[in-house]
Amino acid sequence: MSEPQVVMTKVFVSGLTVQAQIGVYRHEIGRVQPLVVDVELDVPTGGAERLADTLNYETILQAAQAVAGEGHIALVESFAERLARACLRDARVTRARVRVEKPLALAPHAVGAGVEITLVR
Numbered sequence: 001m002s003e004p005q006v007v008m009t010k011v012f013v014s015g016l017t018v019q020a021q022i023g024v025y026r027h028e029i030g031r032v033q034p035l036v037v038d039v040e041l042d043v044p045t046g047g048a049e050r051l052a053d054t055l056n057y058e059t060i061l062q063a064a065q066a067v068a069g070e071g072h073i074a075l076v077e078s079f080a081e082r083l084a085r086a087c088l089r090d091a092r093v094t095r096a097r098v099r100v101e102k103p104l105a106l107a108p109h110a111v112g113a114g115v116e117i118t119l120v121r
Contacts, residue, residue: 007046008094013060014038020068022079022102029072033104035079036112037064041087042095055090063087076100076115084119095120 016037022028045054063086073079084096101114 006044007048009043009045009048009054010040011043011055011057011060012038012040013057016061016064018064018068020079021072022074022076024074033102035068035076036101036103036114037083038097038099038101039064039083039087040097041093043090043092044094055092059090060087076102077117080115080117081119084117088119088121093121 016039018035018037019032020035021030021032022035023031023033039060041055041060043055048054064083067073067079067082067086070082073082080098080100083100084098087093087096087098095118097116097118099114099116101112103112105113
């Protein structure tokens with residue numbers, strides 16, 4: 001039996017809370033509200049022994065905060081796609097799955113509502 005050629009690792013951050021100006025309704029304009037973000041990235045990491053050999057979780061946090069800092073975003077779909085594209089800027093990332101939940105969207109009737117997108121290189 002031959003050895004695998006590429007080791008693919010899922011690097012993930014789950015339950016990341018980001019404050020963002022987001023929404024299409026009048027009561028959401030100019031208001032910051034929480035988003036709960038899950039990110040999963042496929043990264044080839046065969047032989048990883050050092051942090052430089054893989055993807056640092058902090059880059060995901062920084063990317064989410066940067067997207068939130070860009071100003072008002074109308075749709076969670078836009079936030080999710082911008083974050084996924086930011087993650088794909090690292091050439092090692094082959095797939096980015098981003099789930100964005102807006103906990104206040106349907107409160108008190110639902111715990112949250114949101115979207116999940118996947119971008120593949």
